[in-house]
Amino acid sequence: MTGNDEMVPKDPRGTHVGNKDIYGRKITYSWWEPEVQYNWALGPAMSRFLEELKKGSIVGRKCRKCRRILVPPRMFCERCYNPTDEWVKIEDTGTIETFSISYIDSDARKIKDPIFIGVISLDGASPKHGIMHYFGEVKADEIHIGMRVKAVWKHVSERTGAITDIKYFKPLKKGGGKK
Amino acid sequence: MSRKVCVIGVGYSDFNSMTPDIQWKEMMYGACQKAYRDAGIDVRKDVDSFITCGEDYWEGFSIFDEFVPDQIGAVLRPCMTITGDGLYGLGTAYMQIKTGLLDTVLVEAHSKISDLLTPGEIMLHAMDPIFDRPVTGPVQRPRYGGSPTYTKEEPKPLIGATDEKQRVHPYFLAGMEMQHYLRTTGTTEEHCAQIVAKNKQAAFHNPMADYEANITAEDVMGSQYLFKPLKSLEISPNVDGAIAFVLASEERARELGVEPLYMSGFGWCSDTPWLGTREFDGGYAAKAARMAYKMSRIERPREMIDIAEVDDRFSFKELQHLEALDLAKPGEGAMLLEDGELGRDGSIPTNVSGGSLGVGNCYEATGLQKALEIVVQLRGEAGRRQVDDAEIGLAQAWRGIPSNSGAVAIFQKGGA
Numbered sequence: 054m055t056g057n058d059e060m061v062p063k064d065p066r067g068t069h070v071g072n073k074d075i076y077g078r079k080i081t082y083s084w085w086e087p088e089v090q091y092n093w094a095l096g097p098a099m100s101r102f103l104e105e106l107k108k109g110s111i112v113g114r115k116c117r118k119c120r121r122i123l124v125p126p127r128m129f130c131e132r133c134y135n136p137t138d139e140w141v142k143i144e145d146t147g148t149i150e151t152f153s154i155s156y157i158d159s160d161a162r163k164i165k166d167p168i169f170i171g172v173i174s175l176d177g178a179s180p181k182h183g184i185m186h187y188f189g190e191v192k193a194d195e196i197h198i199g200m201r202v203k204a205v206w207k208h209v210s211e212r213t214g215a216i217t218d219i220k221y222f223k224p225l226k227k228g229g230g231k232k
Numbered sequence: 233m234s235r236k237v238c239v240i241g242v243g244y245s246d247f248n249s250m251t252p253d254i255q256w257k258e259m260m261y262g263a264c265q266k267a268y269r270d271a272g273i274d275v276r277k278d279v280d281s282f283i284t285c286g287e288d289y290w291e292g293f294s295i296f297d298e299f300v301p302d303q304i305g306a307v308l309r310p311c312m313t314i315t316g317d318g319l320y321g322l323g324t325a326y327m328q329i330k331t332g333l334l335d336t337v338l339v340e341a342h343s344k345i346s347d348l349l350t351p352g353e354i355m356l357h358a359m360d361p362i363f364d365r366p367v368t369g370p371v372q373r374p375r376y377g378g379s380p381t382y383t384k385e386e387p388k389p390l391i392g393a394t395d396e397k398q399r400v401h402p403y404f405l406a407g408m409e410m411q412h413y414l415r416t417t418g419t420t421e422e423h424c425a426q427i428v429a430k431n432k433q434a435a436f437h438n439p440m441a442d443y444e445a446n447i448t449a450e451d452v453m454g455s456q457y458l459f460k461p462l463k464s465l466e467i468s469p470n471v472d473g474a475i476a477f478v479l480a481s482e483e484r485a486r487e488l489g490v491e492p493l494y495m496s497g498f499g500w501c502s503d504t505p506w507l508g509t510r511e512f513d514g515g516y517a518a519k520a521a522r523m524a525y526k527m528s529r530i531e532r533p534r535e536m537i538d539i540a541e542v543d544d545r546f547s548f549k550e551l552q553h554l555e556a557l558d559l560a561k562p563g564e565g566a567m568l569l570e571d572g573e574l575g576r577d578g579s580i581p582t583n584v585s586g587g588s589l590g591v592g593n594c595y596e597a598t599g600l601q602k603a604l605e606i607v608v609q610l611r612g613e614a615g616r617r618q619v620d621d622a623e624i625g626l627a628q629a630w631r632g633i634p635s636n637s638g639a640v641a642i643f644q645k646g647g648a
Binding site (some may be wrong): 098129 | 254261365
């Protein structure tokens with residue numbers, strides 16, 4: 054079925070179906086919006102993690118068996134399958150494991166200011182343990198794997214107990230250090 | 233196909249109407265940890281394959297299978313999620329072991345339904361969008377064909393905060409089906425009320441049950457009509473909880489020194505989703521049972537099955553399912569109930585666990601709750617609710633509103 058009057062598309066890449074085809078009901082469609090709302094109970098590990106973020110601190114959990122310090126914290130170690138044992142304070146500095154720079158949004162529209170996102174291994178946690186977050190105060194030609202970064206926190210009055218209580222991570226050294 | 237499949241471990245979390253103190257992952261972890269301990273195995277070495285049963289919409293995650301490995305011990309191991317009741321998981325594990333390629337398989341299912349604020353809407357979302365949903369209440373067409381936008385001043389209303397949408401609760405389907413069942417079999421509303429009293433009383437002997445109650449059929453009859461003829465006490469209330477099973481080949485069970493308890497048959501069946509052309513007679517259960525009986529060589533189910541746990545998420549469903557499963561003739565369920573045959577000391581003890589009416593509706597874990605009771609009974613570990621001389625047991629689960637599908641599993645002590 055096509056939204057155009059002519060069945061043979063002029064554009065070899067295909068026939069574009071636009072809003073006027075849909076709203077004009079040239080295409081048979083049905084609409085429904087489900088009311089879907091969740092309220093997940095977070096349990097001890099996530100709850101404590103978010104509480105600590107509000108205070109401007111990051112915590113992990115230690116598994117005594119494999120001696121790893123897990124961030125984000127969890128009540129069980131997925132490797133040993135044992136309950137984790139103790140809370141450990143983690144630094145808000147770390148190293149970029151990997152990153153990407155996104156130029157379009159989720160609806161494929163161009164973003165004016167590209168968004169820098171990546172994974173940071175946090176100091177004080179086991180290797181490859183950390184969080185995914187934004188990067189700021191850094192240029193596209195400076196950011197690199199291995200770059201040392203530090204959290205930029207929201208003002209304490211603005212924190213809500215969410216991962217976004219950290220605004221972004223910025224380079225520890227001006228200019229971003231060596232690549 | 234001669235290889236036999238055994239249940240070597242079971243475990244379950246606490247069952248509660250709400251579980252605000254624990255995350256769903258931790259709940260799954262609790263159940264699986266107990267099942268591995270029960271089986272006496274080290275999950276990180278001894279399990280060949282992992283199966284969880286979960287529905288994205290209940291959980292609130294798309295691609296829910298992505299979120300399960302950690303808490304079941306399956307990180308970097310063969311793992312899959314089935315969108316369906318836990319019995320489908322058991323059936324899949326059964327087949328995996330039957331292939332001879334895998335020896336030990338974990339099956340897990342759970343309900344964390346208290347995390348979902350709008351279960352009724354999710355069930356409506358499972359109905360046909362063209363023919364059925366519009367008849368359940370207004371479907372407002374937005375101005376521009378897409379989703380309406382909400383502003384800070386006029387935010388999206390929370391469920392219950394507005395009269396804007398008067399949609400019926402999808403459980404009206406159960407009312408329709410009950411109406412049909414009563415009419416075609418001559419069963420009365422009082423009979424269905426007795427089922428509720430029986431199961432909620434039985435639940436006092438099951439520490440897992442969350443909805444035990446000292447009530448009579450009169451109490452049930454006096455409860456409010458919600459979907460006539462279905463009354464409020466005839467609907468199983470929601471519960472949170474996780475259940476895990478470890479299945480293994482018979483050889484593996486013997487290596488572990490576990491007394492084999494066999495899963496000897498499995499069947500499943502799906503009817504058409506068209507509400508307008510449905511039989512409303514539990515035909516899905518009949519076909520699933522026939523498949524499972526054939527596999528288990530059960531020619532005369534009424535005589536051979538010692539104990540049954542059938543889906544009773546609505547009172548009449550227990551009787552309808554018993555008849556579909558050929559454990560009673562059509563319309564005979566009510567008579568067996570009156571004669572006390574469905575009680576612990578009867579000829580076909582049914583839902584001595586308290587059923588879903590007594591334990592609670594644990595959604596995708598419903599089938600595993602039924603199967604768990606059968607395993608506990610066949611092991612002789614059911615305490616005050618123990619059925620004497622139980623050798624062969626049946627567990628049956630329906631896929632729930634608005635489905636017309638379900639599965640059956642048969643378990644046997646020795647022989648098989």
